[in-house]
Amino acid sequence: MGATSEVGRLRTVMLHRPGPELQRLTPRNNDRLLFDGIPWVARAQEEHDAFAEALRDRDVEVLYLTELLTEALAAPEARETAIDTALSDLDLDESLRSFLRGHLHDATPEELTTHLTAGIRNDEVRRFTGSLVTTLLPDDAFLVDPLPNLLFTRDSSVWVGDRVAITSLAMPARKRETQLTELIYSHHPRFADQQRIHGHHFEYVEGGDVLLLAPGVVAVGVGERTTPAGADRFARHLFASGLASTVLVVPIAQERATMHLDTVCTMVDVDKVVMYPNVAHTLAAYAVTPGDPGSGELVVAPPEPFLVAAAKAMQIDTLHQIDTGLDPVTAEREQWDDGNNTLALAPRLAVAYERNDGTNARLEEAGIEVVRIAGSELGSGRGGPRCMSCPIARDPLP
Numbered sequence: 419m420g421a422t423s424e425v426g427r428l429r430t431v432m433l434h435r436p437g438p439e440l441q442r443l444t445p446r447n448n449d450r451l452l453f454d455g456i457p458w459v460a461r462a463q464e465e466h467d468a469f470a471e472a473l474r475d476r477d478v479e480v481l482y483l484t485e486l487l488t489e490a491l492a493a494p495e496a497r498e499t500a501i502d503t504a505l506s507d508l509d510l511d512e513s514l515r516s517f518l519r520g521h522l523h524d525a526t527p528e529e530l531t532t533h534l535t536a537g538i539r540n541d542e543v544r545r546f547t548g549s550l551v552t553t554l555l556p557d558d559a560f561l562v563d564p565l566p567n568l569l570f571t572r573d574s575s576v577w578v579g580d581r582v583a584i585t586s587l588a589m590p591a592r593k594r595e596t597q598l599t600e601l602i603y604s605h606h607p608r609f610a611d612q613q614r615i616h617g618h619h620f621e622y623v624e625g626g627d628v629l630l631l632a633p634g635v636v637a638v639g640v641g642e643r644t645t646p647a648g649a650d651r652f653a654r655h656l657f658a659s660g661l662a663s664t665v666l667v668v669p670i671a672q673e674r675a676t677m678h679l680d681t682v683c684t685m686v687d688v689d690k691v692v693m694y695p696n697v698a699h700t701l702a703a704y705a706v707t708p709g710d711p712g713s714g715e716l717v718v719a720p721p722e723p724f725l726v727a728a729a730k731a732m733q734i735d736t737l738h739q740i741d742t743g744l745d746p747v748t749a750e751r752e753q754w755d756d757g758n759n760t761l762a763l764a765p766r767l768a769v770a771y772e773r774n775d776g777t778n779a780r781l782e783e784a785g786i787e788v789v790r791i792a793g794s795e796l797g798s799g800r801g802g803p804r805c806m807s808c809p810i811a812r813d814p815l816p
């Protein structure tokens with residue numbers, strides 16, 4: 419298990435098939451829950467099934483987050499931890515907490531998975547409990563929040579080398595996701611004794627900001643989600659465990675359109691990225707390397723243009739850029755619709771949303787085979803094939 423690049427042949431991936439948590443979205447809560455619309459859930463599931471099928475057709479093993487979670491919840495300590503953390507919200511009162519504890523304890527592992535992912539709404543339990551909180555809260559208040567962004571499995575854990583990093587998510591609506599990925603990696607037999615780095619108690623780092631440029635070279639975007647302190651801690655973890663010799667820290671605009679580095683740049687070959695041209699010329703990188711052994715210091719080089727700094731760290735002549743779209747307006751439209759957010763299955767073979775005609779044409783001109791998937795509903799959460807996948811095993815590059 420593990421991955422040292424973004425483009426080595428993909429063997430195993432973790433996805434999350436959208437489910438009842440998406441039925442929780444309403445026009446009043448979708449902004450807080452980080453969706454730009456109200457997806458048609460059945461169609462989103464069809465689109466997602468076709469995505470998973472396209473991966474299986476190319477011999478990728480697809481694991482589902484909820485199945486792993488249900489299996490992990492067979493362990494009594496996993497159930498205990500899951501229930502404790504789900505009920506730690508300070509908006510619950512004691513009688514409600516003890517009612518919910520009993521309710522979750524009685525649930526089968528499958529039901530518990532549903533409660534943990536789809537959440538619990540006040541009107542679903544109010545008639546069973548007379549607590550002050552349930553009496554006063556509106557019907558549609560969540561006692562346990564739903565997690566619609568679980569769909570984006572890339573953000574809540576990321577493999578670097580032979581370790582898995584449990585990330586630390588910045589947005590309140592997503593924080594609980596890493597409690598679930600941590601349960602999976604701690605309790606599922608498939609990951610027994612798996613070594614981990616980072617963790618949800620550390621400074622913010624989201625997987626969408628982590629790009630494995632080459633073995634030992636990791637780029638980390640810093641912007642709306644990953645913070646400078648998160649990048650610092652993550653770099654230290656990578657150096658300490660020998661997983662990287664250079665970390666490129668890449669500031670990106672703190673805006674929804676560019677929430678993660680992978681919304682403006684992903685890799686499609688060992689030396690090719692698809693990149694948003696409207697930022698390509700301003701994107702800079704600070705190369706960070708470990709200081710003298712034992713000093714605990716990091717050495718931070720002055721900023722350089724991203725493509726230059728990346729090529730240097732990767733020890734190649736040029737990191738080639740393929741543009742999103744054909745002109746600035748098409749580029750802006752297709753960047754918004756995750757045209758940059760491709761998932762490489764092998765060098766020069768990548769999954770992309772079919773709607774981004776201009777970008778896909780560019781990719782093909784550059785010799786990249788594009789596996790097109792539909793994403794009209796999936797895309798309403800603002801994430802593409804790369805955000806929706808957590809590569810667990812990729813072959814090393816030859």
Ligand SMILES: NC(=[NH2+])NCCC[C@H](N)C(=O)O
Nearest residue numbers: 452570626678799800801805
């Ligand atoms: N790696 C990514 N670009 N993930 C996209 C995440 C989208 C999600 N709705 C959020 O705002 O967090």
